[in-house]
Amino acid sequence: MAGTFKNIRRRVWLTLNTLVVLWMLVGVLCLQVPPSTFWPAGFVAFSLPGALVLNFLFLIYWVLRRSWLLVLPLSAFILGWNYYARLVAINFGKDVPEGAKTLQVMSFNVHVFNAYDKIVKGVPQVSTDMIDWVAQHPADVFCLQEFYSRVNSIEYNNFKRIGERYGRYKFASTSVGDRVKADLGIVIFSKYPIVEGGTIRFDNTHQRSANRAAWADINVNGDTVRVYAVHLQSMSIKAEDIENTYSAIGNEESFKKESRNLARRLRSGFISRAAQVQELLEHVQASPYPAIVCGDFNDIPFSYTYNELAKALQNSHEKAGNGVGATYNGLIPFLRIDNQFYSQGLEAYNFQTHYEMGLSDHFPISATYVLKPKSEE
Template identity: 70%
Template sequence: MAATFKTIRRRVWLILNTLVVLWLLLGVICLQVPPESFWPAAFIAFSLPAPLVLNFLFLLYWLLRRSWLVVLPLSVFILGWGYYARLVSVNFAEEVSEGTKTLQVLSFNTHVFNAYADKDGSELEASTDMIDWVATHPADIICLQEFYSNRGSSTYNTISKIGTRYDRYRFFSVSYVDRNKADIGSVIFSKYPIINKGVIRFGESHVNRAIWTDIDMKGDTIRVYSAHLQSMSIKSQDIESTYSAIGNEESFKKEGRNLARRLKRGFVARGNQVELLLEHIRESPYPVIVCGDFNDIPFSYTYNQMAKELKNAFVKAGSGVGATYNGPLPFLRIDNQFYSEALKAYEFETHYEMGLSDHFPISAKYVLQPKAQE
């Protein structure tokens, strides 16, 4: 009787493990599907972290059981390591030889330095701390999204405080001017000269865009992009409303549909935007670094398209989970730095000490690879 029960249990666990593997394979296939063509694929791909974690748990289970069936989850783990690395990165510090050309790049969605939350002066200290933190960061290049600068304000005159004061070159693309005559947009600051620049506009959106600069780094030119893709359009209140609706079937369905609609719009918009961005990147005559707020997790069509053609600094040089969203949904990595073959990332950091925006800043250090001898 005990032997029969053991056999049945093993079969049940094997069936469940097989279903998890099929789920994982389906998710990987869905990563290749443009959301505009078939938007449900984006939701299936979005769920990929679940089968990845479940497969790892099955791996541990079969190991503890000392069963040959461990071959199934182990094979998936090995073959799918690239996807596991998107979840959790494991790298060790590298030494860089003297005389090597290095470059440090900081990327940060500043959430307009909380200027709109400062109506009564309650955010003034936090805004000042954030601006000072960015201004004094040692990065050679600083890419900021949702950047805010008001020349008429002693606190928010950020072009002067971050750029002019520290003799940084800059390219500021203004998306719009608010009622206080403050400029909002994306900016790239550089300690090296900017010899060319431009803007990639994503359709009718005046907020979401990518800007680029060609930077003369001691005789070598590198093209740096700062991108801000379509927002998820999900606020903390939306998530809280969905949580609070649990138990009330009608209310939960309403909030769930609202959340799903917003996610769908974002998936489709970002899928189109990343194609425009990649078209421009492919034409670059120089090595590229692409920074920004992609507003999509590593298990999305957007991220997958970027990862097909460029390396990810967190995957190659980071450690841990690397979450960059500072909000109610944990473990979301939606800010990234990608780079081309002529560069190598040797250090990556998510700056959790700067938690005053709804994003955490990220920085990476790169080595410019020597050119191949002809």
């Protein structure tokens, strides 16, 4: 009787493990599907971390049982290692080679320095602590999304406070907005000379939209590196949307309404970002120089957007970081939506997510890049 029960239990767990492996397979396949072609694939890919975690738990279970059936989750684990690396990066510290030519890049969505969180008599109040933290960071290059600079203000003229005061070069892709005529958009600051720069305005966005990419060719002691600062289409999900969905649990009609609202916004974002990343990659792949592509991509590592970038470029967190590397500072935990990618001719070291700077809804990320001699490329 005990043996029969044991066999039934084993078959049940084996069946469940098999279903999880199939879930992994379907999720990986959905990463390849453009959301504009079949948008439900985006939601399946979004669920892939759940399958990866469950498969790992099954692996532990079969190991503890000392069963040969561990072959199934172990095979899935080995074959899907690249996707596990997207979920949790594991890298042992390596020193920058002595005498190497390096470039430290910091990327940060500064959330307009919180200019609109507190408004007194129509005048935005800016977070000077965040401005000073950015200005004093030792990075060679800064890629700042949702940048804000007040034109007619000594205190909040951030072109001067972050750039001119420290002798940094800049390329700005901004629009003038709000009643105090502030510059809003993307800015690249550099310790090294900027030779040339430009803006990629995505076809599916308005000319004044913050969703765009700026690029700058930077002369690093005789070698040129092209740096992109990117801000892709937002998820357009606010904290209250999530709170409303949670609070609607138990009320079937209300829950359906809130869930559909979230799903509609996610679907729209999947489709928009998929088109934007193709425009971005076309530009990157035409670059005559090694490229670093960083910014707020508004998509997790298990998305079509990220997958397309990962096909063409290396990810700095995966190659030189550790842990989950969550960059979203909000109600949803573990989201890594800010990234740095890089092309051949470069190697990433010392990737960091700066949790000490928690004044924005994103955490800053930085990495040091070694410029490889052309003979090694």
